[in-house]
Amino acid sequence: MPDPAVGVHLFVANRALEERAYAAVLAAGVDDVTVAQARLLSRVADEGSRLVELADRARVTKQTAGHLVDQLERNGYVERVPDPTDGRARLVRLTARARALVPVAGAEVARVLEEWREHLGDEAMDQLVTSLARLSAITDPFAH
Template sequence: MTIIEPEGTPISVGVLMLIPYRHMEQRVLAAVVAAGHPITLAQARVFQRLDAGGSRLTELARAAQVTKQAAGFLVDELERAGYVERVADPRDGRARLIRITPRGREAVAVALVEQQRIEAEWERHLGARRSAELRRSLEALREITDPWI
């Protein structure tokens, strides 16, 4: 990714946060695919936003910042591959929830192992104190930037 900044301008903090996120995202996805789960990046970005108890399509689309149609297409693909299922919403029988299946949980387990591996690498690079400070700072920023908390 090429970043164009005016000469003498430091790279923005947002970009500095995006670069390690994208690095992690690519490595996690590669590990998931290598483990036999051929999930695309677009599918993964929707899949990772599913609530543990299931999500309605409109909520999922909003969380993934895609249209309802795009989310529906990606969920259809994930459903055909056996990673998610649609079930009746117990709060509203007319509505459907999208839930992770056992096959989907297998992919999540692979992703979590790789995520932990990467975070351990970062902690070795930064040191325990700086790594803990980074986590605290990012959690504090989440309080004012995450609309889903």
């Protein structure tokens, strides 16, 4: 019988991973990024993202995303630049200051995943990763 709490299990694991990455950024001396801002930052595409895309990916309103981007821009983590594919649109792009945080958060994510691997074992962890990747193919609205 399927576990009716599978969504909760996925949420809890994701939240734990996210919290550890955020804590690592704070430990690195960043004191001007909130959790909500960090969630938005983590969703900015390498080439930049339109505000409406960020709002969708972060599951917040466009107004909330705009407010968060305003704060991040003031603190030097993002910049708004013209969209090369549409002269009327603007992209939100990470600055060097924000890009410097990526390896900090990434290293902590790697540590967490290694902890999970040690807890689950190699085979179960590999199956989890494979299964989640396959599931993303039908659940991720941003997968291309």
